[in-house]
Amino acid sequence: MDIFADFRRRIIAILESMMADGRLPETLDLGRFVVEPPRDSTNGDLATNAAMVYAREAQAHYKSPRQFATALAAVLAEDPDVDTAEVAGPGFLNLRLQPNVLGAVLRESLADAERFGRGRPAGDPRPINVEFVSANPTGPMHVGHGRGAVFGDALANLLSFAGHDVTREYYINDAGAQVDVLARSAFLRYREALGHNIGAIPEGLYPGDYLKSVGDALACQHGDSLLAMEEAAWLPRVRQDAIDAMMGMIRDDLASLNIRHEVFFSERSLTVPQPGHNANAVEEAIEDLDRKGLIYQGRLPPPKGQLPDDWEDREQTLFRSTDFGDDVDRALRKSDGSYTYFASDIAYHKTKVDRGFGVLIDVLGADHGGYVKRMVAAVAALSDRKVGLDVKLCQMVKLLRGGEPVKMSKRSGDFVTLREVVDEVGVDAVRFMMLFRKNDAPLDFDLDKVIEQSKDNPVFYVQYAHARGRSVLRQAVAAFPDLDVSAKALATAKLDALTDQGEVELIRMIAQFPRIVESAATAHEPHRIAFYLHELASALHTHWNRGKDHPELRFVKEDQRDLSCARLALVGSLTIVLKAGLGILGVSAPDEMR
């Protein structure tokens, strides 16, 4: 249960009845006010700005926002769940709830631990597609890819937790010139495997050692038979083998971060005719736009800034992306007549629209910023504005060690791989740190700091809070050997003993979890979960420590079984929320720190 959403509904009902009675104008847009925690919790449990939001429209009925709020307060005070309803400041309405309301939330979190905080499928029932990583299949993943990978995966977790049907998807760029370069690079390694002296890797080919095994495999499979062929003959075969090998490597890299995609979509598949069609997907997508009158032959103004050397003014096939908010119309064919990357991307996104997704999310590197408007335009055009595309750009990751930038080795191809980082600091640290920042802010990742076991390290700090909670439950069993500390059992504890301010504060924070999930999911911002967990962990550590100066506040009181049970219910609920939140981030919730 989300008490904020719940009371928002109750207030809507009140406003509606006031509208029906003529106590308010009938035209109010009831979607505009909010119910949220008051900034200062001494003001109560819930606050709403409804009276201020509608003050202007209600002026004929209530002179001031405060007067309106007073009227609203009078009705709300009748609600059996409300203790007090007070008007504050310019017209805020602060509600203090009966203790049993928050208690019910706590009880619910224990009784149905698996579901607490989860959203119900509501609103747009269409599934959401999250496309992320989509690293070129030309080598192992590096740290920058890792950020997008973790972000996309956590976002997918979050949306799924919030009640949406989510598909994780990877777009394999296996059709461009870069995979031909990959094939030639692999062919070189193939010759090397056959004993040829290949010397230095020529400029323009991929030099990485990771292609040696591809060369070995080719030699093993084909012997020297490829050597006699023309490039046009061997390239397609070598290319596919190399791509498969690279994708295998990338899947392993992703698996090391516990990331799995449901769909791997091949760009190349868009360029071959589909069964039962006489055109390929790219051609069909462009025909589709053409039928909508969005394709034309025309000229583009030269690019601003530095003019490319080979700029030529020519007539070309253009998409009217400016009809959908882009700055300039975009080219769909290169000068040699082949399609641009944008054209296949349009076709690719058309498949997403056709597959019935209602919301598309693309997770890309910040260097793709210039690409956003045209892609949003394309999706709007393809779906007649019925499908939204949200492009989440992840900023760069700066890798540090002890505060100093990690030198990227100049030995070409030998960059710091994602795998090296995961192996050094662990999945949990990588995932949490990548999510403990907004996606559009650059990230410093310090290899030394993230394995530190101290409060300076938020990963550790949050995990420790969970472990501490679990430890308390273990201690409780030691004190009361017959006690059942399972969540289900704790849900039946008498909770009215939880009266200490710190305890109430913790319950309030637990009650916020559902709305944090909801708002983070709506905003497509998983970092909000990470920050919430950090605050929750901090609150737990704080309260735990108060038990030092005030032994009567400790969770386990051997001579007071009922009181202990109530407090253990609180601890149990905290571990449930911490674990659920960490689960969204894809970070483990250990029972003890060792």
Next chain:
RNA sequence: GGCUCCGUAGCUCAGUUGGAUAGAGCAGCCGCCUUCUAAGCGGCAGGUCGCAGGUUCGAAUCCUGCCGGAGUCGCCA
């Protein structure tokens, strides 16, 4: 030059979609271990929310214009 993102405490960053006296963590100073884990906690100090206008009951948040930083700029992917 165009577009996108960013600018909040000495440093690194949050800020619940326009709310109440702008918050954390580092770093600095002062405290707390016969105790369910001190791997932690409390307190003090620290601010012209880049600048200037505008919108309104109310702006760090929305709009405009500047200043500063990052990215990007027909057919590359």
